[in-house]
Amino acid sequence: MERSLETESGILRYRCERKRVKNINVRIDREGQVLVSYPAGCPLSAVEAFLRQKSRWIARAQERMARRAVQAQQPRHVQTGERVELLGKPYTLRICQALPPVASEPDGPGLAWEGILFLKVEDPEREESRKAAFARFVDCCSARVFADANDQVAPLFAPLGVPRAEVRGRRMTARWGTCHTQKGQITLNKFLLHLPRQCLCGVLVHEYAHFLYPDHGERFWALVRHLDPQNPQTEALLRGYSPHF
């Protein structure tokens, strides 16, 4: 059974099951989901009290899992054969020698094609050079992908009188997106490039909705869910990687 609980570390969602066990057991799986088993005679209120007591430990464990999941999406040494995910799809990295000058292409030094991410590197033997090329690819590719997502999301808000925002990407460590309503700017975490596209659009809808409602009140969520019916699933998906990485 899926349940949720308000704790000092935020809303805790968990799955609980009555089992032939002596004590209440909590386990965090690879996706960061909280699984609870409890003995037959034990009331749910006792399970909740136990989870409240353990909430900090659970939050920390989820963060560790999220960090691991994030690392798994990004190549560690930027070497041929490493795996990288782009918009949630897996690619295998292939390092190629760049012939100077590097041609200016839409995704900079990278080209994602049929499951392979070709990355042109000026000095393939040097890890620094490979990492710099990968970072350049992420910059170029995220700029293009974020602009596409903005083309899709901005028209949803136009009838509500919200003008198209300027969307930029940044490396952030604790948030998926932020907005500056007066300047008409939205900043997205560049890491969203690695997650499924619905995460990117979901975060964008969320930030655009703040142009109308600055807080996370009922009307804010009603609007978000009206415009993005997939929102509850997207939120759950993002929790697999968030809140901190």
Ligand SMILES: [Zn+2]
């Ligand atoms: Zn928000």
